[in-house]
Amino acid sequence: NVKNVSVVAACRRFDLVYSSHFARLRQLNTVKAGDLDFEKEAAPCLKSNGIDIESLSEKQRRLVCNPRMLRMFLAVCKRCGFSQASTPYELAEEFLNRRGAQIWNEWTEIRGNLEDAALHMLAENRLSLHRSEIVMDEKAFCICVSEGFLLEEKRQRYTFTHQSLMDWLAVSRMRRERNTLCDFILSMPARPSIRSAVRTFLFS
Numbered sequence: 001n002v003k004n005v006s007v008v009a010a011c012r013r014f015d016l017v018y019s020s021h022f023a024r025l026r027q028l029n030t031v032k033a034g035d036l037d038f039e040k041e042a043a044p045c046l047k048s049n050g051i052d053i054e055s056l057s058e059k060q061r062r063l064v065c066n067p068r069m070l071r072m073f074l075a076v077c078k079r080c081g082f083s084q085a086s087t088p089y090e091l092a093e094e095f096l097n098r099r100g101a102q103i104w105n106e107w108t109e110i111r112g113n114l115e116d117a118a119l120h121m122l123a124e125n126r127l128s129l130h131r132s133e134i135v136m137d138e139k140a141f142c143i144c145v146s147e148g149f150l151l152e153e154k155r156q157r158y159t160f161t162h163q164s165l166m167d168w169l170a171v172s173r174m175r176r177e178r179n180t181l182c183d184f185i186l187s188m189p190a191r192p193s194i195r196s197a198v199r200t201f202l203f204s
Contacts, residue, residue, distance in 0.1 A: 010033075013032075014195075014196075016030065017192075018192055036064075036065045036066070037065070038062075038065050041065075042061075042065050046070075046073075046074070049074055051077055059086035060083075060086050063085070063086060063091065068162045069088060069091060072092070072162065072165075073085070075095060076095055076098060076099065079099045080094075080098045080099070089164070089168055089200060089203070090204075092162075092164055092165050092169075093168065095148075095165070096111060096114075096149070096165075096168075099147055100149075104140065104143070110136065110140050111169075112173075113135050113136045114136075114150075114169050115170065115173035116135065116173070117129055118165075118169035118173070119169075119174075120133065121160075121170075122167075122188065122193070122194060123189065125189065125193050128154070128157045129157065129159075130158075131156045131157075131158060134150075145158070148161050149161065164200070167196050170197055171184070171201050171204065174187075174201070175201075181198070181201050184197075
């Protein structure tokens with residue numbers, strides 16, 4: 001044991017509740033990171049990127065107060081000029097299709113590869129995959145990383161840039177194959193980690 005040392009870790013609430021790493025800690029103080037203040041934090045960021053905040057609906061204003069959603073919203077607007085998304089699922093779809101389709105003619109196949117990776121991660125309760133487990137040619141893979149679909153978490157290990165993106169891709173694949181919510185649940189192991197994907201299936 002090392003005396004007088006504090007460790008600060010950022011994580012999802014899910015990890016805090018279910019991860020064995022946190023369960024082993026004796027003294028654990030938590031601070032919940034709230035949403036951004038729209039007027040003081042989100043709006044200036046949007047304005048500096050040339051976005052007319054007066055054109056945003058109330059739902060969009062609430063959406064971009066989530067830092068990750070703000071990042072995705074800005075990425076879509078930068079590529080396409082505007083976004084009509086008002087929910088995380090709509091934004092994930094815009095982020096994928098409106099950006100991806102502009103880059104590759106083979107986007108349908110590449111999106112399918114991303115959906116396979118998302119299902120693999122969800123089914124095995126994993127937060128990342130080794131590069132060798134992601135079936136995609138190197139050129140397409142490099143663009144997926146540079147465009148913000150995938151993020152290198154550790155050397156040669158990759159994850160999606162947001163949980164909602166992984167959930168949406170996994171659910172999209174199941175829906176395209178005409179699976180019901182019941183089919184989806186039964187195809188997955190009985191773990192708490194699929195809850196967010198089930199919510200995505202229900203509410204998107």
